[in-house]
Amino acid sequence: MATSDPSQFSAESYFATQPPPSTLEQDIAGVRTFVAQQRELGKKVVLVTSGGTTVPLELNVVRFLDNFSAGTRGATSAEYFLKAGYAVLFMHRQFSLQPFSRHYSHSTNPFLDLLEIEPPAVATDPLNITVTPSKRPELLEVLTSYKEAHQSGLLHTLTFVTVNDYLWLLRAVSQELSVLGRGVLYYLAAAVSDFFLPRQKLSEHKIQSGKGSLLIEMDQVPKILKPMVDEWTPDGYIVSFKLETDPALLIPKARAAIERYGHQIVIGNDLHTRKYEVVFVSRVPGSPDVHDISNSWLRIDPHAIDDRGHPKEIEEDIVAELVSRHQAWIDATSGGT
Numbered sequence: 183m184a185t186s187d188p189s190q191f192s193a194e195s196y197f198a199t200q201p202p203p204s205t206l207e208q209d210i211a212g213v214r215t216f217v218a219q220q221r222e223l224g225k226k227v228v229l230v231t232s233g234g235t236t237v238p239l240e241l242n243v244v245r246f247l248d249n250f251s252a253g254t255r256g257a258t259s260a261e262y263f264l265k266a267g268y269a270v271l272f273m274h275r276q277f278s279l280q281p282f283s284r285h286y287s288h289s290t291n292p293f294l295d296l297l298e299i300e301p302p303a304v305a306t307d308p309l310n311i312t313v314t315p316s317k318r319p320e321l322l323e324v325l326t327s328y329k330e331a332h333q334s335g336l337l338h339t340l341t342f343v344t345v346n347d348y349l350w351l352l353r354a355v356s357q358e359l360s361v362l363g364r365g366v367l368y369y370l371a372a373a374v375s376d377f378f379l380p381r382q383k384l385s386e387h388k389i390q391s392g393k394g395s396l397l398i399e400m401d402q403v404p405k406i407l408k409p410m411v412d413e414w415t416p417d418g419y420i421v422s423f424k425l426e427t428d429p430a431l432l433i434p435k436a437r438a439a440i441e442r443y444g445h446q447i448v449i450g451n452d453l454h455t456r457k458y459e460v461v462f463v464s465r466v467p468g469s470p471d472v473h474d475i476s477n478s479w480l481r482i483d484p485h486a487i488d489d490r491g492h493p494k495e496i497e498e499d500i501v502a503e504l505v506s507r508h509q510a511w512i513d514a515t516s517g518g519t
């Protein structure tokens with residue numbers, strides 16, 4: 183049931199009234215196996231959420247609202263977490279970018295452009311397909327990392343489409359991961375809708391035109407960081423992202439989130455500069471004052487080249503910073519053991 187304000191769902195009333203996705207149990211069985219494997223290997227695990235969430239306007243859905251996100255931040259970061267030795271649970275919007283295959287996105291670098299048709303040595307044999315020689319070194323590098331990640335079982339993928347799928351999955355996945363305690367980093371980069379239409383208010387069939395303008399009143403999506411921190415995974419290291427388009431709001435909103443939810447880090451990013459600068463907002467470690475919050479900017483030169491000769495990606499530095507902060511936090515909270 184909704185709380186006193188009927189348009190204000192708590193996390194509890196949300197999950198009591200909105201139906202789970204039909205694939206939830208099957209997805210969680212896969213996560214359970216993945217968690218058991220990583221536990222045995224003693225691996226640190228990161229849950230990366232990535233891509234936008236939709237809000238269907240009809241039960242038989244023809245129209246939906248979407249949130250901006252290509253999934254670049256999540257897919258890129260997942261690769262750097264794997265490189266840093268983490269096992270990665272990659273929870274992404276269906277058809278958004280994925281680690282490794284992102285390098286060959288159909289719009290920016292279609293894979294058909296990597297291939298050549300070669301005549302066979304014997305005229306009666308079928309035509310051959312080969313990789314364009316200039317594209318081979320990069321393809322080999324990406325393919326090697328891709329195969330390694332899959333064969334080692336260190337990359338497990340889950341998909342969502344709607345904000346409802348996302349919320350149910352996030353709750354169930356973080357509850358499963360909580361058995362790994364402080365060794366789990368949550369990297370919440372998905373662009374999550376703030377508003378939704380509860381199942382009870384959804385029109386069953388396609389909304390008909392012909393009655394003039396369409397007015398839709400949406401409910402607020404419950405703030406799930408609070409139960410995530412307090413109940414679902416109290417020992418996890420939680421990093422959320424805050425997206426704004428007004429730069430003046432970025433730090434105040436990020437600070438407010440840290441104060442309200444008490445998780446470890448908010449990474450603030452502005453829509454237009456997100457590929458070159460982000461700000462880490464977190465409580466000052468060891469300070470007795472919970473309002474003692476610091477900001478530190480991480481910036482890269484937009485024209486920088488990394489040590490493999492590719493354009494530098496800010497996610498490389500974001501992940502390096504988080505890996506070191508996560509370890510420092512584990513050390514500090516383990517009481518020196």
Ligand code: 9Z3
Pocket residue numbers: 233250251252253254255256370371372373374375422423424425426451453456
């Ligand atoms: C982000 O801020 C991500 O960095 C981006 C990445 C969505 C900007 P792309 O996928 O973009 O690389 O194209 N994600 C979080 C956005 C969000 O919904 N945050 C919530 C909020 O701001 C809090 S969890 O309220």
